[in-house]
Amino acid sequence: MIAEASSIVPFTGAGISTECGIPDFRSPGGLWTRNRPIPFDEFVASQEARDESWRRRLAMEPTFAAAKPGRGHRALASLYRAGKVPGIITQNIDNLHQASGFKADDVIELHGNTTYARCIGCGKDYDLAWVKLHFDKIGAAPDCAECGDPVKTATISFGQSMPEDAMRRAAELARHCDLFLAIGSSLVVWPAAGFPMMAKESGARLVIINNEPTDQDDIADLVIRHDIGDTLGPFVGN
Numbered sequence: 001m002i003a004e005a006s007s008i009v010p011f012t013g014a015g016i017s018t019e020c021g022i023p024d025f026r027s028p029g030g031l032w033t034r035n036r037p038i039p040f041d042e043f044v045a046s047q048e049a050r051d052e053s054w055r056r057r058l059a060m061e062p063t064f065a066a067a068k069p070g071r072g073h074r075a076l077a078s079l080y081r082a083g084k085v086p087g088i089i090t091q092n093i094d095n096l097h098q099a100s101g102f103k104a105d106d107v108i109e110l111h112g113n114t115t116y117a118r119c120i121g122c123g124k125d126y127d128l129a130w131v132k133l134h135f136d137k138i139g140a141a142p143d144c145a146e147c148g149d150p151v152k153t154a155t156i157s158f159g160q161s162m163p164e165d166a167m168r169r170a171a172e173l174a175r176h177c178d179l180f181l182a183i184g185s186s187l188v189v190w191p192a193a194g195f196p197m198m199a200k201e202s203g204a205r206l207v208i209i210n211n212e213p214t215d216q217d218d219i220a221d222l223v224i225r226h227d228i229g230d231t232l233g234p235f236v237g238n
Ligand code: NAD
Pocket: 012, 013, 014, 015, 016, 017, 018, 019, 022, 023, 024, 025, 026, 027, 032, 091, 092, 093, 094, 095, 111, 184, 185, 186, 187, 188, 189, 209, 210, 211, 212, 226, 227, 228, 229
């Protein structure tokens, strides 16, 4: 299918990054399964929630900082370099597609990016070192130095509106590809999970690579219920 396709759009979830040491959301033992996600309205309303959110994120920093692209990321980057992949849609927030060689403009991040921080009021960006410095100094989540509003990782939390431009560009890619690869996603987080279906309805072949069943297996042309690194490894360096 990869050989026959002229426009391949990968759509990735947390499963592509587990071999890089970043736990996924729902697998047993995943760090996120032990912590209830903090919804956006709670983050905005409560200093305590903001403190807890940053405490968790800073505790994860050594893991994110050490993570390097895995075989799945590198295989997709090879297909991108070969001109087969116009862009990639990801639910991941770990920056590993950019690190594997995708231009930032060609990575459509549906849920933002956790490797930097952003003021929820004026949108000013901060690096995590700045946040850590302030957190350590004042013992609490910092506010924006410009406007005083809370600073949050540049991710989309539950209850926060989706980034319009990313949603529009993802729909464009899903509608115009001939092969859509849904990789390492349980396909339960909406509206992101709508893109595989959208691609299929627009005439693309749909392949799902995930080591457990998903709700969309029935509509896929091929389901590979196997490890992502092992499955995509042969495409690294092509
Ligand atoms: P998910 O945790 O709901 O699903 C991941 C799926 O990948 C699971 O079905 C799991 O069985 C499968 N999987 C894990 N490792 C695999 C492997 N090596 N080979 C094959 N399959 C494997 O993830 P999701 O659908 O992306 O939704 C989670 C949400 O949480 C996303 O919206 C994302 O923003 C966020 N998140 C991101 C990261 C990250 O950036 N790396 C990590 C955790 C959570």
